[in-house]
Amino acid sequence: MERWLGRHAEAIYALLRFVTGVLFACHGAQKIFGAFEGKALPPSLSLPFLAGVIELVGGALIAVGLFAGFAAFIASGQMAVAYFMVHAKRGFWPIRNEGELAVLYCFVFLYIAARGSGAFSVDHSLRRARR
Numbered sequence: 001m002e003r004w005l006g007r008h009a010e011a012i013y014a015l016l017r018f019v020t021g022v023l024f025a026c027h028g029a030q031k032i033f034g035a036f037e038g039k040a041l042p043p044s045l046s047l048p049f050l051a052g053v054i055e056l057v058g059g060a061l062i063a064v065g066l067f068a069g070f071a072a073f074i075a076s077g078q079m080a081v082a083y084f085m086v087h088a089k090r091g092f093w094p095i096r097n098e099g100e101l102a103v104l105y106c107f108v109f110l111y112i113a114a115r116g117s118g119a120f121s122v123d124h125s126l127r128r129a130r131r
Contacts, residue, residue: 014065014120020108021063024075028056047085054078062112065121069113076109 005012030038031052041049054074061071079102087099094100117123 010119013115013118016108017065017068017112017118017121018063020105020112021059021061021068023059024105025056025059025063028052028054028059032056051078051082062109065117065123068117068121068123069115072109072112076106076113079103079106079109 026036028051029035031041031048034040041052043049055078058071058075058078062068062075083094083099083102083106087094087097087102090097090099094103
């Protein structure tokens with residue numbers, strides 16, 4: 001399988017980054033704008049509103065690959081904090097405390113932070129344009 005899919009690793013990574021970023025941004029859109037049947041939070045310095053800003057802006061940056069490493073690092077930290085502040089209080093196992101999505105986002109974003117934007121990204125296009 002690696003021989004066949006390995007040739008497409010950069011495109012598959014870009015797809016992972018894009019889909020994850022868009023889904024994360026949708027969570028922010030729920031909190032900030034009330035989109036997708038969410039409830040808009042009033043603009044403030046509250047943790048939920050700031051989380052929505054990180055989700056919306058960070059998800060968009062990750063999706064297009066603009067400063068994706070930095071955005072993903074911040075998003076990963078946010079998901080770790082969300083897990084321990086909200087989910088871990090209800091038990092240890094993520095499957096029992098409904099925190100599996102926070103854990104998954106945390107580790108996918110940590111991987112994106114380590115790997116960077118990749119070949120199919122705005123960052124890559126900007127680097128090529130400077131040459």
